[in-house]
Amino acid sequence: MRKVNFKGRIVTFFFVLGINSIYMAYYFIRDGFISWMEYLGLPVLLSLSWWFGKQYDRAKFYSEKDALTGIYNRRFIETIFLKIKMAADRKNHGVAILFIDINNFKTINDYFGHKEGDKLLRVISGQLERSVQNTDIVARWGGDEFIILSPCIMKKDTTHELMERMNHHLKMISSTHSEISVSVGTALYPAEGATLDELLRVADKKMYNMKIRHKA
Template sequence: MRYTGRIFSSIAIFLVHLVYIIYYFFRDGKVEPFDLYTYPLLIVYGYLMGKQYDKMKFYSEKDELTGLYNRRFVIKTFEKIASLTERANSKLFLMVIDCDNFKQINDKYGHHKGDLVLIKIAETLTKSTRKSDIVARWGGDEFLIIGHYKDEEGLQTLLKRLDNDLEKLSNQISLDVKVSIGSAIFPDQSQDLEELIKTADRHMYECKEQRKVL
């Protein structure tokens, strides 16, 4: 959670009260002790008000369970990211990651264990990607990654790393966790977020079917 609201509110109240004290000092030639004593309290009040703003801002962009970006944030920022990518004559990749057996985990072990699986998947995705990549919980047991696309070799390397790291997750939490991953490229396959997700979804379900055959 960022500290923008807390910093801004505290500084704003500090400056406003400082101007107030200076004004009355020049007008009356003195400063009332009460005005000085309340200074720290006002700054604390500003900090707490700013904290509420930061909390609201955080939950408007982040998923409460996993701490990843949420669907609202992705939809809101994709157009801006896409525009910058086009100007740079570059490309983006979009990945959809789905937990294949999430319903079985919930049914067999309960929702608490299911939540733990989602949290651990989120942590694994964050560790396995770059800081510049957007990692989001799209909904339920589905996750999204958006990042700069360099070439197909780099994308396949990332896919393999994610696949391996998510496979190791089963051993870490002593639970069989299976995932499928699909990808799409902007702007080659589409310039529209919804269409890119549909393409990545299709590839992801193809991955699921291949797993069943194997």
């Protein structure tokens, strides 16, 4: 689900408002009046500041979010993982990675069309977001692959709870898409890897084995 960020707009708006207010106050103190041009120019400046802030918010959004689904993208995960790992080390916690792949997605695309496939990706993204806690991060890794980063993991069993919630929400899709299922691979930091690449290799191997069992 896309969350609108107004930070750039708000910062630039109040920055321009503050600078212009100081400027107008200076001339009022010096001259005893403010030119009518200043009053007319203020709304124009504020409108421009809001527009420039909007461009920043848009650029920021697409640098972190997936354009199709609105959830985080691969670039954001690669950037944020080091910060999450450092926080986990300080608190003596772990981090779980769930690597998720939609089974038979190519068949779905071929049979129903890419438009329906895109719609399904958005639906699955929403269900994955409903499955996680506020501290977890859901991202689209690429194509029909998703990642969940779950900080503050204390023990391995916690990942099973997350997977149960995820399976529960994904079953809701099966009422309209009877063939929908996913394969999931997990990896735990620091037990199964020290870097994102190492953890992803572990999770990808487990996910692949699960996919093979699904096809059998």
